[in-house]
Every structure is written in C-alpha cells, then in structure tokens.
Amino acid sequence: MLDDTLLADPRALAALDTGGVLRSAATAGAQVRSAAHGAVEAGVGALSGHRPRALVLVRRPGVSGAAAELLSALLGPTCPVPVVIADEVPSWAGALDVVWAHTADATDAELADGVGRAVWRGAEVVLSAPDDGPVAAAGAGRVRLVEPRIPVPPGLDLPRALAVGLAVVSALDLLPNSLDPELDGLADQLDAEAERNQPGYEPFMNPAKTLALRLDGHTPLLWGTDAAAAAVAAHGAAALVTHAGVVAHADDVGRAAQATGLRRALDLAARERDVFHDPFADELDTPAAAPPRLVLLATGDDEPAQVTLRRTGRSWPVGGLLHPVEEIPRGTRQAVLLRAAVLASRLDVAAVYLGLATRTIEPA
Numbered sequence: 001m002l003d004d005t006l007l008a009d010p011r012a013l014a015a016l017d018t019g020g021v022l023r024s025a026a027t028a029g030a031q032v033r034s035a036a037h038g039a040v041e042a043g044v045g046a047l048s049g050h051r052p053r054a055l056v057l058v059r060r061p062g063v064s065g066a067a068a069e070l071l072s073a074l075l076g077p078t079c080p081v082p083v084v085i086a087d088e089v090p091s092w093a094g095a096l097d098v099v100w101a102h103t104a105d106a107t108d109a110e111l112a113d114g115v116g117r118a119v120w121r122g123a124e125v126v127l128s129a130p131d132d133g134p135v136a137a138a139g140a141g142r143v144r145l146v147e148p149r150i151p152v153p154p155g156l157d158l159p160r161a162l163a164v165g166l167a168v169v170s171a172l173d174l175l176p177n178s179l180d181p182e183l184d185g186l187a188d189q190l191d192a193e194a195e196r197n198q199p200g201y202e203p204f205m206n207p208a209k210t211l212a213l214r215l216d217g218h219t220p221l222l223w224g225t226d227a228a229a230a231a232v233a234a235h236g237a238a239a240l241v242t243h244a245g246v247v248a249h250a251d252d253v254g255r256a257a258q259a260t261g262l263r264r265a266l267d268l269a270a271r272e273r274d275v276f277h278d279p280f281a282d283e284l285d286t287p288a289a290a291p292p293r294l295v296l297l298a299t300g301d302d303e304p305a306q307v308t309l310r311r312t313g314r315s316w317p318v319g320g321l322l323h324p325v326e327e328i329p330r331g332t333r334q335a336v337l338l339r340a341a342v343l344a345s346r347l348d349v350a351a352v353y354l355g356l357a358t359r360t361i362e363p364a
Contacts, residue, residue: 002216002357007209010199016356019364021243022199024152025352028159028345029190031150035128035163036183038146044126044164045181046144047171052124053096054082055172057165058089060111062154064102066235066344067161071100071169073227074337079174089114095122100168102161104154106133115139128164155242158235158344159190166337177334186341189328193342197349208349211295214320215240215354218293220248221266222347223256225307228340229297236297236347243361244354253296257312265292270317293319299339301330322346 006012013022039045057068068085075083084090088110093099099118103111106129116138118125124144129135131147139145146164148157163183170179197208204210222237224230230252237250249262256262269291296318298304304323309315324346328338355361 002213002354003359004203004213004216004357006357007203007212007353013199013353013356016359016363017361019153019361021153021156021352021361022349022356024156025345025349026194026198027150027152027156028194028341028348029187031152031157031159032163032183032187032190032341034149035146035160036167036181036187038149039126039144039164039167040181042126042144042146044144044146044167045171047098047124047126047168048173050098050124050172052081052098052172054084054093054098055079055169055174056084056086056090056093056097056099056123058099058101058111058114059085059087060101060103060105060108062102062104063158063161063235063238066231066238067102067158067165068100069231069234070162070228070340070344071165073231074340075169075174076176076227078176081172081174089118091117093118093121093123098124098126098168098172100126100128100165102128102157102164103135104130104148104157106130106135108135111135112138115143119143126164126168128161155239156348158348159341162341179334185334186338189338189342190345192327193345194349197346208346209353211320211322211346211350212353212357215246215293215295215350216357217290218319219290220246221256221262221292221294222248222250223253223294223296223308224251225253225296225298225304225311226300226336227252228299228336229343232299232340232343232347233297235344236351239348239351240354243348243351244358245360246351246354249292253308254311257314262292266294266317269293295320295322297343298323299336299343301325301335 222233233250
C-alpha cells in the first residue's frame with residue numbers, strides 16, 4: 001500500500017531514498033547535455049552528408065527499445081531512408097548502412113557479436129555504451145563510442161540513449177526540422193520538468209507525485225494517441241515495473257481499443273465509480289484484479305479526446321491525461337520531441353515516487 005504522507009514529506013523521502021534514485025531521475029537534462037557533448041567528441045557529426053541504405057536501430061534490454069521506437073516515430077513515414085528496428089544487429093548490415101545501439105550492459109554478448117560483425121562489414125556504427133567490457137571492445141577504434149558520463153540506476157538512462165540517437169539522425173539530416181547539436185532546448189525542458197517534480201513540492205503542485213497518487217491501487221493503462229506518445233507509454237510501463245513493481249499495459253490507442261477484455265474492464269470500473277452503483281448488484285462482473293485506470297498520453301497539438309474518438313469511434317472513461325501543452329505550447333518548434341521527453345521524465349519520476357512510497361525501492 002502507498003503511504004501518501006511520504007509524498008508530502010521531503011525529509012522522509014530523502015531518508016528512504018538512500019540510493020539517490022530520485023536525484024538520478026532528476027538528471028535527465030544533464031544526461032542529454034553530456035551525451036550531446038560526447039557525440040560531438042565521438043565524431044558523430046562526421047556522418048553529415050551520408051545517405052545510408054538503411055538506418056538500423058538496435059533494441060536491446062533496457063531503455064533502448066523505447067528510444068528506438070521514439071526515434072522512429074519522430075522520423076515518421078516521410079523519412080527518406082528505411083528505418084529498421086531490430087533486436088540484434090542484422091547480418092546484412094554493411095558498408096551502406098548506419099547502425100545505432102544503446103546499452104547499459106557492458107557485457108552484452110549478443111550486442112558485442114553484432115557490433116563486431118557490423119564493423120567488419122564496414123557499417124557506420126554509433127554506440128552508446130560503457131567504455132569497458134566486450135561491447136566497447138568489439139568496436140574498439142572502429143565505432144563512434146559515446147560513453148556514459150552520469151551514472152544512473154537501471155532504467156533511468158533513456159535521456160542519454162535518446163540524445164545519442166538524435167545526434168545520429170540529425171547528422172544524417174533525417175529529421176523534418178534540424179536540431180541544435182548541443183540539444184540545449186531539450187535539456188532545458190527536462191531541467192524544467194525536474195524542477196516541477198522536486199520532492200519539496202506538495203503533490204498538488206508536483207505532476208509526478210499527482211500521477212503516482214492517481215495510479216496507486218490501479219492497473220495502469222497507458223495509451224498513446226500518437227506514435228511518439230505510444231513509445232513513451234511503453235517506457236512508462238517499463239518504469240513502473242522497474243521502480244514500483246506495478247504491472248501496466250501500454251499501447252497505441254488504436255490497437256488497445258481492439259482488446260475487448262480491456263474495454264469491458266474499463267467500462268466496469270467506470271460503473272463502480274458511480275456513487276449510485278450497487279456493488280452487490282452483479283458480483284460476478286466485479287474485476288478480481290486492481291481496477292484499471294486509463295491514462296492517455298499525447299504529444300501532438302490536437303486534443304487527445306478528439307483524437308481518441310476519431311481513432312476508436314467511442315469515448316473512454318479516462319482517469320488521467322498527460323498532454324504537456326502548457327509546458328510546451330502549440331506551435332513550438334520540435335514540440336513532439338520535447339513533449340515526449342518531458343512525459344518520459346515525468347513517468348520515470350512518478351514511478352520512483354510510487355516505488356519509494358510503497359517501499360518497493362529498497363534502501364541502498
């Protein structure tokens with residue numbers, strides 16, 4: 001059970017957070033800046049002018065899958081080169097291709113084999129990984145290696161992975177709008193989000209604490225109304241599992257709406273929230289598990305409820321909306337990227353708050 005008094009007590013939170021997980025979650029902006037600098041030093045910018053046969057985004061355990069899906073969503077269907085998301089470096093990757101991979105596991109043997117094979121075949125490989133271990137050794141001197149400079153616990157390194165990936169697609173000139181190589185705008189937004197979510201703010205002023213309280217005691221359904229938001233939703237579900245031990249469902253709203261069991265569970269949960277509903281009227285229909293709570297995520301300019309209605313043909317009992325248009329107003333340049341990064345950070349911090357308040361995060 002969540003101890004909600006903890007969320008209003010910064011000293012109690014600090015006493016529980018002996019491993020500094022909250023502090024690590026607040027480093028998203030610093031991770032982006034350090035990764036952007038590392039990419040410059042690694043020579044990622046030298047890919048400028050290169051038009052690869054394919055851009056390969058390698059999805060390994062950890063945050064790289066969410067980063068790959070988010071990068072693919074940002075590139076969109078008009079990307080001038082094929083974007084391939086693969087669990088391993090494809091055997092065909094060669095001199096005409098660019099490969100991006102991120103890992104926090106320096107000993108990932110499968111990735112090490114794939115990196116070694118790709119560089120042997122002449123592929124351009126950009127690797128975000130620790131500088132020791134088999135993965136880095138597999139491409140020593142032959143890959144553009146961006147090593148982590150800010151250590152964080154597992155699952156909190158999405159900002160670094162995303163920053164290195166953005167450096168790659170920006171150098172290749174694949175984004176619809178160019179990015180600042182230093183990624184200062186992105187880092188500034190993440191710093192502002194960390195400020196909003198600091199432990200000293202009461203839950204009603206702190207969006208991450210508010211989200212943690214809203215999800216407590218429920219089975220979260222994190223549905224994205226657009227491709228970037230769906231990628232962030234998947235990351236949020238992973239964050240809840242990693243930091244709070246909460247199992248969540250994440251998907252694109254169009255796909256999720258086809259799950260008849262979820263539709264029925266949401267409708268039942270909405271009926272039971274009705275103050276006039278008799279809980280003993282139909283005991284057989286009462287869900288055995290924690291009731292679901294639908295949280296819609298959106299990164300576009302359109303109203304999420306209208307998008308959801310248009311895509312699914314019905315309205316839904318929404319228990320929360322994550323659409324940071326107040327923080328990143330409509331018409332802002334690179335708004336989808338900025339909103340996606342802010343939402344991912346908010347979900348990370350909310351999961352950490354939930355983990356601390358339920359004592360799921362153990363003392364260091």
